[in-house]
Amino acid sequence: MALLDTMTVAGSNAQVRLLGPDDANTTLLRTELARFEPRIDLSMPPADPAVAAPGSVTVLVLDAGVVIGAAELDLVRRSTGAGSRVLLVLNGTHAHLDWQLVRDRSAELLAAAGLDCEIVPVSARLALAARTAADSALLDRSGLAVLHARLVALTTDTTTVDARRAAAAAQVVAQTLDRITQEHTALAAGRETEMLRAERARLLAERDGGRAVAVSALRAQLNLARMDLLTQVGHRVRALHAEARTELDKLDRAGRAGFPERLRSAVAALTDTVDRDIAARLTELRARAAVATPATGTPDRAPGYRHDPAPTLGPDPQPRGRGVEDHLMIVVGASAGVGLGRLLVSPLALVPALDVATIPVALLLGAGAAAWVVRARRQLADRDHLRQWVVDAIANVKAQLEQRAVTALVEAETELSDEMVRSAADRMLAVDRRVAELETALRRATAGQPGRLAACARDRQILEQWSPDSGN
8 A cells, every 4th residue: 555655646757876785685675675566776876875866866775783873874964965865774674673773763863963864674584585485464574565665656757657556556456465365375274273272282281381390300409409418518527527536646635625626616617618518509509490490580699598607516525534444554553563663673682682672662663653554544535535525526516517408408499499389370370361362362263264254255356356457
């Protein structure tokens, strides 16, 4: 209809210049535009684009993703000043979703420069695809028909208007017959209802938004994270225990007094390391959950995790009480000392005058040996007592750290599962609304199919009886 309307406008048989980048898109635009009837003769661009003949038409091709620049504005100004009518074409709208913003911004710049030019958005590649697929709707989206109609309106004169009107009418009738044939074929084959049923089935199949798969994957990742964290905790606790035993073996009696406090500091450092491991693992889980369910987003902190106080070692080791073994060691030490003393002074017993003197010497040596044995036994017993306390304390620390990791994972699972459920519920609500719309459209299409088929047959019969001489 836009093409037929242009036939009633008388203009001048003007020359049309096509100015644009020397690339494949401009060549394709020129080729596709030449397929329309009545044909528009496009002259080759001159050496100086700004040199235009009075009354000519200048088609300036711009990229649909770039706002008009200062050079193009100057070219439009000089062409308009030379008496040429300028038509701006945004080519490549299929590749730029924001071409409307580019068009509006370019129009503002033209108005600010005092230039009145029409901007026509087109896509030569869509026109090529429409011609290949014989899709009339796609041809309408390309904008080539609108551009052709505008060029016809700018170049038609009174001497050729009747012939061009007849050619244009014949082209419009042929295209309309083709559209009606396509519509009749689609209705007879039930393509529309098939497409609606297929889309409804697809939406119902994906109604939960992949929640079951996402939750299953989340649980698998949580189980893997639990095993990894518990393994890391066990490894780090064993390393701490080995370090504590090594340090304990090297300590004297005075150094053992401050050992519990140093062990607490080591446990606090170990807790910080485990907290970082937990936080890193939960952040990784959150990232994977965000990929599986984008609606969950990415929070500022790891989900379900809080920094609790460090595990406690419990009370300091109690002083070791003396038992039967301590008294036994006194007796054993004394007897061993007396025996050793007798062995040492035995050469003196060969001298009768010194035989009596060997008794106190043997007793003194026995008392010294007994004191040394008792002291050494006490140190060993104190070290064993402290070592047993370390074993119990570190076992308690390990249990607390493992509980810390498991609790963080359980809380993360609860939080992420709730977010997935909320996201899936929102999606199911949107899918239900869309399914209801599809069912309404399906009922409407099914009920109106006979009437639409009859209308297509009637319109096609009328157009097939049309002739250029009828004037209608």
